[in-house]
Amino acid sequence: MSRFPRPDYQPLDLYAPDRRLVALDLSDNTNLWGAPGAALAAVQAADSDMLTRYPSLYADDLKNAIHQRYGVPLDSITTGCGSDDVLDSAFRAAGPEGGTVRFAGPTFSMIEPLALMNGRQAVEVPWSRALQSPRTLLEEDPVIVYVCRPNNPTGTSAPRSWLDKLLGAAGGSRGPLLIVDEAYADFAAETLLAEAPGIPNLLVTRTLSKAFGLAGFRVGFGVATPEVAREVEKSRGPFKVSSLSEKAAVAALQDEDDWAMRTIAECVAARERLFLALKERGLEPLRSCTNFILIPVPDGSARTWNDALRTYGVAVRPFPACPDVGDALRVTVAPWPMLERFLEALDSVLAEGQVPAPEAALAARVRNPG
Numbered sequence: 325m326s327r328f329p330r331p332d333y334q335p336l337d338l339y340a341p342d343r344r345l346v347a348l349d350l351s352d353n354t355n356l357w358g359a360p361g362a363a364l365a366a367v368q369a370a371d372s373d374m375l376t377r378y379p380s381l382y383a384d385d386l387k388n389a390i391h392q393r394y395g396v397p398l399d400s401i402t403t404g405c406g407s408d409d410v411l412d413s414a415f416r417a418a419g420p421e422g423g424t425v426r427f428a429g430p431t432f433s434m435i436e437p438l439a440l441m442n443g444r445q446a447v448e449v450p451w452s453r454a455l456q457s458p459r460t461l462l463e464e465d466p467v468i469v470y471v472c473r474p475n476n477p478t479g480t481s482a483p484r485s486w487l488d489k490l491l492g493a494a495g496g497s498r499g500p501l502l503i504v505d506e507a508y509a510d511f512a513a514e515t516l517l518a519e520a521p522g523i524p525n526l527l528v529t530r531t532l533s534k535a536f537g538l539a540g541f542r543v544g545f546g547v548a549t550p551e552v553a554r555e556v557e558k559s560r561g562p563f564k565v566s567s568l569s570e571k572a573a574v575a576a577l578q579d580e581d582d583w584a585m586r587t588i589a590e591c592v593a594a595r596e597r598l599f600l601a602l603k604e605r606g607l608e609p610l611r612s613c614t615n616f617i618l619i620p621v622p623d624g625s626a627r628t629w630n631d632a633l634r635t636y637g638v639a640v641r642p643f644p645a646c647p648d649v650g651d652a653l654r655v656t657v658a659p660w661p662m663l664e665r666f667l668e669a670l671d672s673v674l675a676e677g678q679v680p681a682p683e684a685a686l687a688a689r690v691r692n693p694g
């Protein structure tokens with residue numbers, strides 16, 4: 325009998341978002357302000373040793389920079405080739421083989437594939453239910469519970485009081501591994517990062533792909549108790565952050581000029597302006613505390629909107645039949661001139677009647693998920 329495909333990999337496919345070239349790409353939440361100058365300078369100053377030699381085993385320079393910037397102890401930090409790698413390693417590190425990863429959805433599209441890749445079942449609890457009772461995330465004895473906060477693709481953030489209830493009910497070291505994905509916390513008011521080293525069975529993950537503008541370098545990290553951080557490091561293995569990536573990430577985190585903080589402030593201002601501009605057009609965007617906005621559209625029309633906007637050279641991310649929300653478009657916040665181009669395309673598409681116009685009924689349909 326053939327060894328391929330592995331039976332439980334049958335539902336898996338290659339990740340294939342629409343990557344056709346387009347003049348303005350607002351589809352993947354990467355940083356449209358660019359990359360920090362300090363990171364570019366660090367890469368340009370690289371010498372041949374950085375190419376010929378292996379990187380550090382466990383990214384000690386990167387851990388030092390994270391320790392300095394966020395004040396978390398060195399032994400509570402784990403790093404990876406993007407935070408996807410940290411999530412993947414954590415999915416492998418926890419509990420016995422098999423079992424479930426339980427998560428509040430809609431959420432990050434990589435969670436289901438990462439669960440399957442690690443021989444686990446992914447079980448979605450709708451945000452509306454999870455928010456009513458955090459205990460619904462703990463039902464049926466999951467090995468891992470995943471919460472994205474602020475959440476992708478809704479842009480909203482579960483209240484801190486809700487998170488505290490979940491942490492209380494999870495059972496600490498006797499409970500499942502609780503992962504709080506803070507990929508967008510740089511844009512939000514609040515974070516769990518500083519507390520994570522003291523909370524058993526909690527892993528908070530971060531990425532340098534969004535606010536820090538380094539998606540191409542693939543750098544992410546996690547913060548947990550030393551016990552959890554070490555197990556995740558073991559399951560990930562050494563040499564996962566390349567020398568150049570580490571150098572760029574350290575420069576970005578230690579940047580005197582703090583390019584990231586400045587562009588975060590600009591991004592938040594542009595986000596609020598975009599929110600109002602969308603409301604003026606009769607749309608009902610969800611309140612966001614990230615660098616993107618989710619816009620519900622009439623059911624069955626997300627792909628039509630996406631195709632119509634593409635004819636004007638603008639890419640967004642369509643979400644057909646998004647749980648709790650229905651059809652929706654996710655738009656990455658960018659410098660205002662780019663958002664003006666997006667709004668022009670939106671106006672043209674609406675004026676031409678290429679898409680079903682937003683109706684008042686839309687507002688009623690949108691419940692506010694996590």
Ligand SMILES: *Cc1c(COP(=O)(O)O)cnc(C)c1O
Pocket residue numbers: 353405406407408409432472476505507530531532533534539542543544
């Ligand atoms: C973009 C994103 C990540 C990031 O990933 P990297 O692998 O660090 O690029 C993680 N979680 C969520 C929810 C994201 O949207």
